[in-house]
Amino acid sequence: MNSKQPNSIAIAGAGLLGRLLAWRLLRAGARVTLYEAGALSPSPAAAFTAAGMISPLSEAVVSEYAVYEMGLFALRQWPQWLSELHHPSLTPLFSQRGSLVVAHPQDVSELQQFAQELHFVLQKPVGYRWVTREEIRQLEPDLHEGFHNGLLLEDEGHIDNRQLLDVLLNEIRTSGGECIEHCPVTVSAHTITTKTDQRTYDLVIDCRGMGAKNPANQLRGVRGETLHVETREITLQRPVRLMHPRYQLYIVPKPDHRFVIGATQIESEDRSPVTLQSSLELSSALYTLSPAFAEARILELGVNLRPAFMDNMPKVDSQPGLMCANGLFRHGFLLAPAVVSYIVACIQDTSEKPFQSILTAR
Ligand SMILES: Cc1cc2nc3c(=O)[nH]c(=O)nc-3n(C[C@H](O)[C@H](O)[C@H](O)COP(=O)(O)OP(=O)(O)OC[C@H]3O[C@@H](n4cnc5c(N)ncnc54)[C@H](O)[C@@H]3O)c2cc1C
Structure with missing residues (x-):
């Protein structure tokens, strides 16, 4: 200074x-x-x-273009800043293997709509491609075999x-x-x-x-709920988003065989615990991603408010x-x-x- x-x-x-x-x-x-x-x-x-999650493309379809621009900046800036931090842990703070968007065969129109919205918002979106069932198996072998198509958002990352x-x-x-x-x-x-x-x-x-x-x-809180589970039965390399007509679920791998699952964005400043309905929706959607989650242990149900204008x-x-x-x-x-x-x-x-x-x- x-x-x-x-x-x-x-x-x-x-x-x-x-x-x-x-x-x-x-x-x-x-x-x-x-x-x-x-x-x-x-x-x-x-x-x-x-x-x-650090996901400019996923967020582009629900946000202003400026959010996408700042998101691209984040993908460049985080690795540089994190390399300046001293942290002894063996697990990296940042991982950038993209994110995978999937839908069950009966909901494949949700995937198509997502891709159309990307083109509408970004005109010529770069950094995403359609992947086949075989490619999904290669990318995430532990996912349910029934996903026939998906979208790989190649540059997205996530942070611990x-x-x-x-x-x-x-x-x-x-x-x-x-x-x-x-x-x-x-x-x-x-x-x-x-x-x-x-x-x-x-x-x-x-x-x-x-x-x-x-x-x-005029600040408001937007409630979000998360489910934290632990299992050694399944490994994910990257965040996976499940498109569904009624909700979108995301699952993010964390160190020590943990996973964070979230879906909800509720216009409420209520900080009370997760409802039974939310926990059922999160866990049953998780189970459809892979039956291997059946034996996962529930570690935590989290609630917090996102600060928004x-x-x-x-x-x-x-x-x-x-x-x-x-x-x-x-x-x-x-x-x-x-x-x-x-x-x-x-x-x-x-x-x-x-x-x-x-x-x-x-
Ligand atoms: C369920 C959920 C999932 C999310 N997932 C993602 C995601 O995947 N990717 C992403 O980019 N973002 C995500 N977010 C959003 C992200 O967490 C927020 O945008 C971000 O944390 C906001 O940062 P902040 O520093 O403004 O607020 P916060 O991180 O909330 O920090 C504010 C701090 O101020 C403290 N404080 C409050 N009042 C006072 C006071 N009077 N005096 C002193 N300290 C005070 C609070 O205790 C708190 O520690 C998610 C949010 C939620 C709730």
């Missing part, structure tokens, strides 16, 4: 944005204090509940989100960042207010996700002494590299500020 740039920076919220930003700013030479309302590990953040949160925390601490947990705060220009005192900084950055909701900012697009608001970043919705891992790069560029006052027109549009 040069003498004109903020040196002492407080970040409110140690979820995905807060941790990533703290780490990047420490690397740029700032002094950073990170405040978290809950525990630092395990974290109450949406980023902890998330599946960690829970390990990433821990690795980032460790990196922030070893880089000299101060991390304060169980400390809910409010933010204003240059000021962090805790239950017991007020502290001033050159700059405060609000990354509280749903914790930043207030009547003025009314247009489902991310936003960064800036005023002297305060920046607020929010609205990453269902795309946190897809959009965080763009949002963090933009904020760091603003703080360093570089001539080029990536994605400025998208992130400050409203």
